[in-house]
Amino acid sequence: MKIDPRSPADLSAQIAQAIRDAIVSGRLIVDERLPSEAELADQFQVSRPTVREALKRLAAQSLIRTQRGASGGAFVNRLNFEDAYSQQITTSTLLLSMNAVSFDTACEARYALERACASLSAQRRTPDQLATMRAEIFRQAQPGLTDEAFCASDVAFHRALVDGAGNPVLSYQLAGAVEAMQPLMNMITFTARSREEIIALHTDIADALEAGDASSVDAALVKLELYTRKLAQDVAEQRRKPA
Amino acid sequence: MKIDPRSPADLSAQIAQAIRDAIVSGRLIVDERLPSEAELADQFQVSRPTVREALKRLAAQSLIRTQRGASGGAFVNRLNFEDAYSQQITTSTLLLSMNAVSFDTACEARYALERACASLSAQRRTPDQLATMRAEIFRQAQPGLTDEAFCASDVAFHRALVDGAGNPVLSYQLAGAVEAMQPLMNMITFTARSREEIIALHTDIADALEAGDASSVDAALVKLELYTRKLAQDVAEQRRKPA
DNA sequence: AATTTTTATTTGTCTGACATTTAAAAGTCT
DNA sequence: AGACTTTTAAATGTCAGACAAATAAAAATT
Structure with a gap:
């Protein structure tokens, strides 16, 4: 675990990378305690604040956790799905909002992934x-529901569909795609008519899942994708010509 | 942008979260300059090292970049797909290696996602x-190829397949799944016989993509998934009984 | 006017110190 | 001896102040 003292700036980044490599490669194993900040400062020949900056970088990625007190210190963290979720959601949200990914592109990706889960979910959903x-679905049919609450319920519905595949890796991968789209979805105004349509398709999906009919789930998802994109297109057109 | 001075420890985490929220919510926009470290220290009523730890946390997530010198400072970073890739790959790799996700689970997820790309790729691949x-495929057929090189070429092949869908969100989502599996795949010894089989399926896929035949791509991917899982199972059995 | 020099600003790093938390060791009482 | 309390030491969390290095803008010089 060495750093290059010649390259001048960003020592903390180099140290973080060195430790990160040690974790990813398995040289540091889960729950293993890293040397204390003072010892690391000695090893890398830098000051404690520099070491601390490096450790905070790793903490931001949930690679380590720290504990105060005697026998405290920095420990290699067992990465759990929950932490991974939230990081993925943050990253995906920013990618969508900053990189000007079109709604269509995001939507296409989301439904492609979701359809990939559908056949598994038809077999395994609890x-x-x-x-x-x-x-x-019942919640979505309530009259006084705000658009945001409708969207949140939509996310919960699709989340359950994805989780039905019983594959945590798929759930993790999709959490980003589904939840990151919520801010974009929130811009859509859901009229009573469009809610009705969406609820009908959701019901189709639930019925098909109950029957274990994968191809019907797929068909309903295709319809839902088309309908969602149409709604978004309408919003875009109204914006262009707000008369 | 406030922090709670009552909760005692981890001020830097709170500050990082406050700034992160401002970025994610759009209150800070791309390329906008944050206040200088000294100003932030003033605003949050903490010392400069604490502010710096917070900024390093954000830098670790590629949310900001810093520049030295007059008119330097911390700027909101435009998150690019490349940064997002590498973060996702690190996270996914750790999830697979530390969380004891079974090879079957990872494999199922990977091929489910990949099949989701297949139909798009059949229409759009360049x-x-x-x-x-x-x-x-040609490289994979070379005789003296090491197992690692074969795996790397396999990843490149699948990467091209996924990129063929022409949807950067899908590419990003899948980069993690495909590349994170490489360490696990590397444990497999690819005999001449198994390479032959894999190359044949790869050729089927390429042919079907060339013809724009989505269902044939899908069928080949299903076969490839089954075969990959069989290979992994053989490895597992040999391990259990290494006689 | 073009070039060079100076200056001010900002991040990067260091030193040293104190506060706080925490587990273990030492001490005390029953 | 055993249970409880107190002390202690180690570690992170935070602070203050300082200097180094980079960099762009301003000032000075040619």
Whole structure:
């Protein structure tokens, strides 16, 4: 674990990279304690604040956790899906909002991934997950629901659909795509008519999942994708000509 | 942008979160300059090292970049796909290696996502991407190739397949799944016989993509998934009984 | 007017110090 | 002896002040 003292600036970045490499390569294993900040400062021949900056970089990626007190210190963190989720959602949200990814592109990706889960979900969804979907559909049908609440319920519905595949890697991968789109979806005004349509398709999906009919789920998702893109297009057109 | 001075420890984490929220919510826009470290220290009523730790956390997530000198400072970074890729790959790799996700689970997720790209790729793949795939197939057929090099070429092949969908969000999402599996794949010994089989399936895929035949691509991917899982199973069995 | 020099600003790093937390060791009482 | 309390030491969290280095703008010079 060495750093290059010749390259002048950003020592903390170099140190962070050195430790990160040690973790990713397995030289540092889960729950192993790193040397204390003072020892690391000695090893790398830098000051403690510099070491601390490096450790904070790693903490931001959930690669380590720190504990105060005697026998405290920095420990290699067991990365859990929850931490990975939230990081992925932050990254995906920023990618969508800053990089001017079109709604169509994001939408296409989301439904492509979701359809990939559908066949697995048709085989494996638990009664509990099905109940969640039904409950969200019921919520979506409530009259006084705000657009935001409708969107949030939509996300919960699709989340349950994805989780139904019983594959945590898929759930993790998709969490970003689905949740990152929510800010964009929130810009859509859901009329009573469009809600009705979406709820009908959601019901189709739930029915097909209950019956274990993968191809019907797929068909409903295709329709839902087309409809979502149409709604977004209408919003874009109204914006262009707000008369 | 406020922090809670009552909760005692981890001021830098709170400050980082406050700034992160400002970026994600759009209150700070791309290329906007943050106040100088001294000003931030004033605003948050903390010392400069604490502010610096917060900024390093954000830098680790590629949310900001810093520049020295007059009119330097910390700027909101335009997150690019490349940065997002590498973060996703690091996260995914750690998730797979530390969280004891089974090879089957990872493999299932990977091929589910990849099949999601296949139909799009059949419509849109460029001649260039097709040529890349052919070139990788050719490389995979070379006799003296090491297992690692074979794996790397495999990744490149699948990467081209995914990129063929022409959807950067999908490419980004899948980069993690495909590349994170490489360390696991590297544990497989590819015999001449198994390479032959894989190359045949790769050729099927390339042919089907050239013909724009989505369902054939899908069928080949299903076969490839089954075969990959079988190979991994053989490795696992040999390990259990290494006689 | 063009070039060079100076200057001010900002991040990068260091030193040293104190506060706070925490587990273990030492001490004390029953 | 055992249970409880107190002390202690180690570690992170935070602060203050200083200097180095880079860099762009301003000033000075040719």
